[in-house]
Amino acid sequence: MRKLLQIALFTLLIILINNTTYAQNKKLSVEDQLIQDSIYKSNKKKVLNFSMKDFDKLFFEYFSRKNDPDVVLTKKDFYNYTVQIAAFSDRLSSLYPEQKEVAAQNKEQWLSESYEDYLQYKASQKK
Numbered sequence: 001m002r003k004l005l006q007i008a009l010f011t012l013l014i015i016l017i018n019n020t021t022y023a024q025n026k027k028l029s030v031e032d033q034l035i036q037d038s039i040y041k042s043n044k045k046k047v048l049n050f051s052m053k054d055f056d057k058l059f060f061e062y063f064s065r066k067n068d069p070d071v072v073l074t075k076k077d078f079y080n081y082t083v084q085i086a087a088f089s090d091r092l093s094s095l096y097p098e099q100k101e102v103a104a105q106n107k108e109q110w111l112s113e114s115y116e117d118y119l120q121y122k123a124s125q126k127k
Helices: 002-019 030-048 052-067 075-095 097-111 115-125
Strands: none
Touching: 030 075, 052 075, 052 115, 075 097, 075 115
16 A cells, blocks of 8 residues: 555656646756755755655645745755755665656756746746
8 A cells, every 4th residue: 555655646746747847958057056966965865765754745845835925945945855856766766666767757857947947936926
């Protein structure tokens, strides 16, 4: 039952990413890439040890904060969420080798999320 739930959550994650209009393999600025690299290196070990419960908490916290019109994440906070979500794809890839390609695409999508697009999204919420 637990494995079925994990697969369902993983599938939901993939669907959400594929429906996201913001992450279309855009090139990030060098500054943003450096922020991402720093966050990835400092959080990789922690994220690779996440349970599904830890990941769910992170994932839903990100979407709650992203969709809250009263909250605007800082650049560092935004990338902290997106990079950790991307890094969890490495864990899913090792847990579900048959999903390795999907996990790699998922990771790439999350790492292509840009803070500028997020700010545009936040501005559109106020209209």
